[in-house]
Amino acid sequence: MSEAYIYDAVRTPRGRGKPDGSLHEVSTLGLAVTALQAIKTRNGLEGPEVDDVILGCVDPVGEAGGDIARASAIAAGFGNTVPGVQINRFCASGLDSVNFAAAQIMSGQHDLAIGGGVESMSRIGIGASGGAWPVDPAVAIPSYFMPQGVSADLIATKYGFSRDDVDAYAVESQKRAAQAWDEGRFKKSIVPVKDVNGLTILDRDEHMRPGTDMQSLASLKASFVMMGEMGGFDAVAVQAHPEIENVNHVHHAGNSSGIVDGAAAVLIGSREAGERIGAKPRARIRAFANIGSEPAMMLTGPVDVTKKLLARAKMSLSDIDLFEVNEAFAAVVLRYLQAFDLDPAKINVNGGAIALGHPLGATGAMLAGTALDELERSGKRTALVTLCIGAGMGTATIIERV
Numbered sequence: 001m002s003e004a005y006i007y008d009a010v011r012t013p014r015g016r017g018k019p020d021g022s023l024h025e026v027s028t029l030g031l032a033v034t035a036l037q038a039i040k041t042r043n044g045l046e047g048p049e050v051d052d053v054i055l056g057c058v059d060p061v062g063e064a065g066g067d068i069a070r071a072s073a074i075a076a077g078f079g080n081t082v083p084g085v086q087i088n089r090f091c092a093s094g095l096d097s098v099n100f101a102a103a104q105i106m107s108g109q110h111d112l113a114i115g116g117g118v119e120s121m122s123r124i125g126i127g128a129s130g131g132a133w134p135v136d137p138a139v140a141i142p143s144y145f146m147p148q149g150v151s152a153d154l155i156a157t158k159y160g161f162s163r164d165d166v167d168a169y170a171v172e173s174q175k176r177a178a179q180a181w182d183e184g185r186f187k188k189s190i191v192p193v194k195d196v197n198g199l200t201i202l203d204r205d206e207h208m209r210p211g212t213d214m215q216s217l218a219s220l221k222a223s224f225v226m227m228g229e230m231g232g233f234d235a236v237a238v239q240a241h242p243e244i245e246n247v248n249h250v251h252h253a254g255n256s257s258g259i260v261d262g263a264a265a266v267l268i269g270s271r272e273a274g275e276r277i278g279a280k281p282r283a284r285i286r287a288f289a290n291i292g293s294e295p296a297m298m299l300t301g302p303v304d305v306t307k308k309l310l311a312r313a314k315m316s317l318s319d320i321d322l323f324e325v326n327e328a329f330a331a332v333v334l335r336y337l338q339a340f341d342l343d344p345a346k347i348n349v350n351g352g353a354i355a356l357g358h359p360l361g362a363t364g365a366m367l368a369g370t371a372l373d374e375l376e377r378s379g380k381r382t383a384l385v386t387l388c389i390g391a392g393m394g395t396a397t398i399i400e401r402v
Helices: 028-042 068-075 093-106 148-159 163-182 214-218 225-229 233-240 271-277 301-313 330-340 363-378
Strands: 005-011 052-056 084-087 112-120 200-202 260-269 283-292 322-325 382-389 393-401
Touching: 005 028, 005 271, 005 283, 005 363, 028 068, 028 112, 028 260, 052 068, 052 093, 068 084, 084 093, 093 112, 093 260, 093 283, 093 363, 093 382, 093 393, 112 363, 148 225, 148 233, 148 330, 163 214, 163 330, 225 233, 260 271, 260 363, 283 301, 301 330, 301 382, 301 393, 322 330, 322 363, 363 382, 363 393
Parallel strands: 052 084, 052 112, 322 382
Antiparallel strands: 005 260, 112 260, 283 393, 382 393
């Protein structure tokens, strides 16, 4: 089996996912093209060298529909012979796109591929593509469907995380993200988004709130109380987990992932392909895995898939120098830390989605790039990237610096 190497990783800044966000005027296609053109230009590609473009997109409807990957490859100037495919595994779509590209290389079917993702959450709202899971009793009832925020509060309740615990984690995420920007840690991978005249629209993540402290977060009301109590989902949570008496609602906008726009792209290829384009490998994809997890708890998939991945890779936690665990909600990361008794200094060292935002289909690819940059900056060797996923799943990837 061939090795799959990462040659480059780029991302746009994350823009606030609201009509007044800086990237709201940019189409989904425009965001994806920005990332793809950066890969093309930075690596001196003509275009046809690329065998496939794989992009995650969680709500592929309207302007984001109709196979946004193929449309983006054409618009980015890769040529008519370069195909594209859009995939959706909810929040892990971007990381799975990287994994799918790596699998193409490892199997020997392709030599050079791009995995990435895009989401314009200010233009295409969450859930715009619909789906059976929340509304069809045939799946909603046996899976104990509940909104993710209620599931996050269920995790906090079951595993003993207080409002102070989740808020303290959120404050730390903001501090780490601000430090990362101040020290230029994202400089290698960020590509500015520009308008048709070449003027920069955004060159910095704009969701961050560096001044966040425990006092400011304490003023925010828990977001999922009404949904849980009046909507009946607290009862569903207790039915699924009768060991708890009631749900303690602790999550709010300040300790949950931010709604943002953004895109990312990761160039992956064989060693021979890298030699042909004159590029040096930066890391190799050592292993990856997916798993289904308990759907009511829903967001504990990173714990389950990490166990599976380490076993398949014949590695242990001590072999991993850095962890990137998507901050969908603070309790997700706190549970991960608790389950593995990890040193908090090894996880999300540059902040995460609470501070920076979570552009659903792109986040996984962004985290892969962040992990790669941090390995190079710190001189460390291995990183594990993982995300929780709607309906109870987990995806994880181990990369190793070369």
